[in-house]
Amino acid sequence: MKIVFAIIHSDDSVNVTEELTLNHFSVTKLATTGGFMRKGNTTLMIGTEEERVEEAITIIKTECGKRKQVMYNMPYTENAPPGNCTVIPVTIDVGGAVIFVVDVDRYEKV
Structure with missing residues (x-):
């Protein structure tokens, strides 16, 4: 028995869970937050046979295909007058997944 942890972009969570469920996988979905962009992620726990x-x-x-997304950063400048900030568009990669596969020592469904 294995458990697969998949950390995915929240925008992809509906499609991934639907497809996994259609293929008879049991999926538990957790809302999580990433450290880099502090954006919402979804962590899926999938218990399955090896x-x-x-x-x-x-x-x-x-x-969970990778794709480009434009974010708008507002830089912090200590002495800038209020309302006089420049918004800087930044292109980032989103999507994809981080996947961990872990052995399960014991499994019970009660």
Whole structure:
């Protein structure tokens, strides 16, 4: 038995969980926050047999494609007068997934 932890962009969570459920995977979804951009993520916990791990990972990869997104940063300048700030557009990569596969010593469903 294995548990797959997949940390994905929140925008991808509906498609990933639907596809995993259609393929008979049990999925628990947790709302999490990333450290870098402090944006909402979703962490999925998927318990499965060892022989189905690659199938779950393939579904996650298919549904979580990387893409570009424009963010607007407002730089902090200590002496700038109020309302006199320049907004700087920054292109970042979003999507994709971070996946961990862990052995399960014991599993009970009660």
